[in-house]
Amino acid sequence: MSALHILNARLGMTEALRELLIEDGRFVSQFTSASSPEVLDLGGRLILPGLIETHIHLDKACILQRCQLAEGTLAEAIAQTRIAKASFTEEDVYVRGAHVLEKAIVQGTTHMRTHVEIDPGIGLTSFRAVRRLKEDYAWAVTLEICVFPQEGMLNNPGTEQLLCQALEAGAEVLGGCPYTDSDPAAQIRRLFELAVRYDRDLDFHLDFDLNPDGMTIDEVIRCTELHRWGGRVAVGHVTKLSALPLAHLQEVAQALARAGVSVTALPSTDLFLGARDRFHDKPRGVAPLSQLHRCGVTCSLSTNNIGNPFTPYGDASLVRQANLFANVAQLSTEAELLDCLGWVSTQSARLLRLPDYGLEPGCRADFIVFDAPSPASVIAEIRPPLMGFKSGRQTFERALPQLLAPR
Numbered sequence: 001m002s003a004l005h006i007l008n009a010r011l012g013m014t015e016a017l018r019e020l021l022i023e024d025g026r027f028v029s030q031f032t033s034a035s036s037p038e039v040l041d042l043g044g045r046l047i048l049p050g051l052i053e054t055h056i057h058l059d060k061a062c063i064l065q066r067c068q069l070a071e072g073t074l075a076e077a078i079a080q081t082r083i084a085k086a087s088f089t090e091e092d093v094y095v096r097g098a099h100v101l102e103k104a105i106v107q108g109t110t111h112m113r114t115h116v117e118i119d120p121g122i123g124l125t126s127f128r129a130v131r132r133l134k135e136d137y138a139w140a141v142t143l144e145i146c147v148f149p150q151e152g153m154l155n156n157p158g159t160e161q162l163l164c165q166a167l168e169a170g171a172e173v174l175g176g177c178p179y180t181d182s183d184p185a186a187q188i189r190r191l192f193e194l195a196v197r198y199d200r201d202l203d204f205h206l207d208f209d210l211n212p213d214g215m216t217i218d219e220v221i222r223c224t225e226l227h228r229w230g231g232r233v234a235v236g237h238v239t240k241l242s243a244l245p246l247a248h249l250q251e252v253a254q255a256l257a258r259a260g261v262s263v264t265a266l267p268s269t270d271l272f273l274g275a276r277d278r279f280h281d282k283p284r285g286v287a288p289l290s291q292l293h294r295c296g297v298t299c300s301l302s303t304n305n306i307g308n309p310f311t312p313y314g315d316a317s318l319v320r321q322a323n324l325f326a327n328v329a330q331l332s333t334e335a336e337l338l339d340c341l342g343w344v345s346t347q348s349a350r351l352l353r354l355p356d357y358g359l360e361p362g363c364r365a366d367f368i369v370f371d372a373p374s375p376a377s378v379i380a381e382i383r384p385p386l387m388g389f390k391s392g393r394q395t396f397e398r399a400l401p402q403l404l405a406p407r
Contacts, residue, residue: 003037025391050110050366052348055302058097059126062307077309093129103316108385110366148175176204207240230260253295266304318344337376365392
């Protein structure tokens with residue numbers, strides 16, 4: 001029976017030092033008589049629950065060198081990725097995905113939902129590779145697979161059948177990309193029908209530009225309520241929301257909260273791709289999470305892409321994404337920075353419907369340790385985690401830097 005006794009840990013805002021008990025991968029209030037725990041003295045360092053990546057694309061990560069970028073637009077990113085994807089093999093996807101997964105692990109990520117493209121061109125090649133990654137890296141990160149039609153579904157015959165095959169083979173979530181079909185609302189309706197048939201959560205790429213006209217989020221809300229799928233639907237990007245007047249935004253936010261539709265902002269990608277037609281007075285164009293959060297919407301921040309035409313950079317640090325969002329949204333108070341932290345941790349756990357997330361007895365012992373004076377300072381100063389644990393087992397360690405002053 002594995003057990004760990006943590007001494008002198010700080011939790012949250014308090015300066016008081018705590019001890020935490022872990023047995024068989026979970027926090028407990030006391031050890032059983034059979035336990036013989038190891039002891040870890042953290043010397044006053046800060047403990048937080050593991051970070052949660054709600055929206056990332058492992059299958060098309062790290063392909064920038066295979067692509068030609070000239071315009072930096074969404075259309076170009078899709079086209080260039082389509083060309084690169086034609087040469088993907090299962091081993092290629094596995095190696096690139098593993099590279100990103102390992103980066104994410106040492107940045108403190110313990111749960112991840114990855115979107116995987118399914119279409120007649122790539123078939124189930126990427127899905128099979130990511131399913132192997134899920135098994136091989138389960139010791140450090142819980143990986144949830146969301147299959148979706150990046151190349152369109154209704155306009156791309158054979159895609160729906162492949163999506164169904166992936167769901168039958170174990171994909172946990174069904175995704176959507178309505179703007180890739182000539183009738184976006186029809187794709188939304190069909191995906192809800194499939195989600196109900198297979199009893200799957202839904203996660204859409206939605207409303208990805210800065211023109212408030214033509215929003216499809218109302219159809220997602222309507223279908224969520226029609227099928228009673230509240231709490232099981234997420235939408236990512238939704239940058240159109242940033243172009244709405246406040247009163248209209250609040251109406252949409254209240255409708256999202258009532259329906260139980262969550263929102264994920266993807267600041268790195270949205271800043272890179274958005275407002276390409278503007279030189280002066282360029283809008284930020286990132287989903288306004290603070291206003292949505294105040295209306296009761298479950299929100300998250302995520303990475304989306306790393307090293308491809310959608311996002312040419314990234315280190316898989318959710319702390320860095322939260323700091324980037326704080327800059328973009330002009331958030332600075334302790335309460336606001338704690339919101340940003342929640343959007344990569346507790347609120348993300350709610351989006352993924354994780355039943356045992358946290359640091360309380362009964363929760364799974366997935367946690368990270370920081371050398372930081374407070375949780376807010378982790379975001380403000382982009383502090384890297386010093387160590388991480390999955391089910392009570394240590395998964396990585398990072399040494400503190402040392403200054404070497406001349407003698």
